[in-house]
Amino acid sequence: MILQESISTAIDAIRANFLRSFLTAIAIIIGTASVIAMVGIGSSAQKAIDDSITNASARTLSVYPSRARGTQKINSTPLVIKDADALIKDKEIQWRVSPEIRGSKSLKYGNESITISVTGARENYFDIQGYEINHGVFFNGRDDLARKRVAVIGSAVGTELKTSSEALVGKEVNLGGVTFKIIGVINSEGVSGWSNPDDQIYIPLLTASDRVFGRDRVDSIRVEVPNLHSPEEAMISIERVLRREHDIGPGEENNFRIHDWSQFTDLQRQATAIFSALIIGIAGISLLVGGIGVMNIMLVSVTERTREIGLRKALGATEKAILFQFIIEAVTLCIIGGVAGVLLGSFLYFIITLFQDWPFAIPFSAIFGSVTFSACIGLFFGIWPARKAAQLEPAVALRYE
Amino acid sequence: MSLIKAEGITKQYLLGNQTVDALRGISFDINQGEFIAIMGPSGSGKSTLMNIIGCLDTPTQGKYFLNQQEVSTFKGDELAKIRNKEIGFVFQTFHLLARNTALDNVMLPLKYAGFDKAKQMKRAKSVLLQVGLESRMEHQPSELSGGQQQRVAIARALVNKPSILFADEPTGNLDSQTGNEVIKLFKDLHDQGQTIILITHENEIASIAQRTIFIKDGLIESDTQNK
Known part of the structure; x- marks a missing residue:
């Protein structure tokens, strides 16, 4: 009171x-x-x-080819799909491995034409990234092995082609001179870092390699390491496999580098x-x-x-x-x-x-x-x-x- | 037994490095139900005496008893308690809290006495009724005339049923007519048995009291019963 x-x-x-x-x-x-x-x-x-960080229970390690010192040219030993397969086959590495090919191509639909970022990846890519399907379906492992010309697009791609992404599902588009069928649209993700997943097109890895880019060189290999495992041990395993694949003798430097993105975060x-x-x-x-x-x-x-x-x-x-x-x-x-x-x-x-x-x-x-x-x-x-x-x-x- | 007993009260102040004797040995008794006027020119020690009788200050030497308690040995909060329970002050300048209503002003001593809100209200309202202000209870001082403000102050002084009602030049800021009304109120209160001590320099006002104590140069010059 x-x-x-x-x-x-x-x-x-x-x-x-x-x-x-x-x-x-x-x-x-x-x-x-x-x-x-x-x-x-x-x-x-x-x-x-x-x-x-796509998955809070895991860290992502990315493997990149290293550039030769003092030049902008990619080292003569690039990372290839075979390197990724070797990582997958290794007994010690039981985690998801996602090789990715990236590039830029023109995308045509009707009279509209835009330049678009293309990501060629395996089916596990979407899950690792935490992307969810909004319309249609993701491509799967069989699409990849069959080098099918199917694509999943980001939610903003349709608008750039003067239509909507939803409306493009089931339609055929021309990507870098190759006809693709759009089979899915991912949920809007928003800008993360310097890339915008909404603006991109995603195609199966082998399709990208054989039909679009004509190379088996990949831009990066992503390895998802569950938090139970120490990232340092994972790095050692990856290094061991890749050094063997790349025939790097003792005392020689690695011609690739492993980046721990969670360190950055x-x-x-x-x-x-x-x-x-x-x-x-x-x-x-x-x-x-x-x-x-x-x-x-x-x-x-x-x-x-x-x-x-x-x-x-x-x-x-x-x-x-x-x-x-x-x-x-x-x-x-x-x-x-x-x-x-x-x-x-x-x-x-x-x-x-x-x-x-x-x-x-x-x-x-x-x-x-x-x-x-x-x-x-x-x-x-x-x-x-x-x-x-x-x-x-x-x-x-x-x-x- | 007397209500107030003062024995050889002195008070010294230090002004700079000079000692000033404001009171130089004052003794008197006041009985229950008396109406006393204290008079004296300014600088006579009248205010100092008032502070001591009112328990706002303590004497340098001498003893002061109020209701058989030796108040002159009390300090700080003990004196606050005595002021709250035994003494009701009425000042020349009213001293009402400007932002509070008449009712809130009158309730204030009861708040410090620790009564619950319902009791504070009940008592304050009955005293305001007694001073004839029941219709102005919710008004702030600025909305009241000088006479009304002084009656609020009197109600506040009476609300905790003090042994002594202490008034310091209560009519000093009032015109003669409202002054007379206030004086009449004091007379009525005295008739009901209230002990009143009035400090004034006006003979006319002092004359309504039963007894006049005249102070000069820190001493009692005269102590007379009026007719």
């Missing part, structure tokens, strides 16, 4: 000096708003990174975390400055209301009651600032998620934490002015001009 009374007294006092209270609270508002916005952005970015995650921590640190300084402002305004308030304090004491207010009243006032001011900051920060973050196409997810702990922290700032910086108020001599305070 006393608390409720004190809070309503505090709100009255804040309202009576609204402009001053608002200006004081600005630093608190900015501080909390940046904490909320940054934590939100941080968690969204984290989520985006997490989502880009780890780095990205770390960078985001460091960035967030930095901004939150700055926000903390803002809150501290805000707290000093609150202390300043509370000191002014105590001086201004010396007669009121004297009167309250004359009517029987104990030191504790006065102390409590002014601390509550400082804390209330900071909590109002904190809540306003949370709203402002959430709003800013919401705007950013709209532009970035991110999920909107502020952790409750951030809201709770930043409001609590503001309250603590109020408590900490309110104590001194409140003590000053509580220790005023009633006889002197009553006559203060």
Whole structure:
């Protein structure tokens, strides 16, 4: 009851000096708003990174041919489909292996013609990537072995051909001079990294190799390593197989490289975390400055209301009651600032998620934490002015001009 | 037994590095139900005496008993408790909280006394009725006339049933007509048995009291019963 009374007294006092209270609270508002916005952005970015790892229970290793030092030319020993098959056949490697051929071809449908990124892959490619079928079907292993001219397209391809991707299912298109039948459309995936799966066409690996690109050289071999296995051991196994396939003698350098993409995401995650921590640190300084402002305004308030304090004491207010009243006032001011900051920060973050196409997810702990922290700032910086108020001599305070 | 007993009260202040003797040995008794005027020119020590009788301050030397309690040995919150329970203050400048209604102002001492809200309301309303302000309870001080504001202040002083009603120049900020109304209210309260101490410099107002104590240079110059 006393608390409720004190809070309503505090709100009255804040309202009576609204402009001053608002200006004081600005630093608190900015501080909390940046904490909320940054934590939100941080968690969204984290989520985006997490989502880009196709399967959370596995890491993906990619094998690339290495370039000869100092040149842009592909090394004379490329990666070929046979290398992938050797990896699949090896007893130690029991994981999914996905050789991929990539290139760019023209795609014609009716009178429309566009240039499109082509990925030639096996049927497991879609599952490894986490792509889901939206219309029609994916191609399967038999399509691949038969070098069938079938294709799956991204959801945005239809629009570029002045039709819709759904409408293209069952239709024939011309890809680099070869007629293909569209058999499926994948769900819209959104941009991930620097590629957009929605803009691409996917065809069986052997079809790509024999009918479209005319090469058995692959651009990469993806190996999906379940988290149970250490990626380092997996790398050693892959290295062993490929060195054997490529006839690399002891002491000679590898002519391929194995890239651990999850290391990259780890780095990205770390960078985001460091960035967030930095901004939150700055926000903390803002809150501290805000707290000093609150202390300043509370000191002014105590001086201004010396007669009121004297009167309250004359009517029987104990030191504790006065102390409590002014601390509550400082804390209330900071909590109002904190809540306003949370709203402002959430709003800013919401705007950013709209532009970035991110999920909107502020952790409750951030809201709770930043409001609590503001309250603590109020408590900490309110104590001194409140003590000053509580220790005023009633006889002197009553006559203060 | 007397309600108030003052024995050889002195008060010294330090002004810069100079000691000022505001009170230089004052003794008197006040009985239950008395109406007393304290008079004296400014600088006489009248205000200092008022602070000590009102338990806003303690004497440098001497003993001060209120209801047989030696208040002169009390400190801080003990004094706050005495002020809350035993003394009702009425000030020249009313000292109402500007942002609170008349009712809230009157409830304030009861809040510090720790009564529950229902009891605070009930008592405050009955006292406001007593001072004739039942229709103005929800008004803020700025919406009340000077006389009405002073009656709110009197209601606030009375609400916790104090032993002493203490008024410091209560008519000083009022025109003579409303001043007279307030004085009449004091008289009525006295007739109902309330002990009242009135500080004033106007003879006319002092004359309604039963007894006048005149202070000069920190000493009691005269202590007379009025007719």
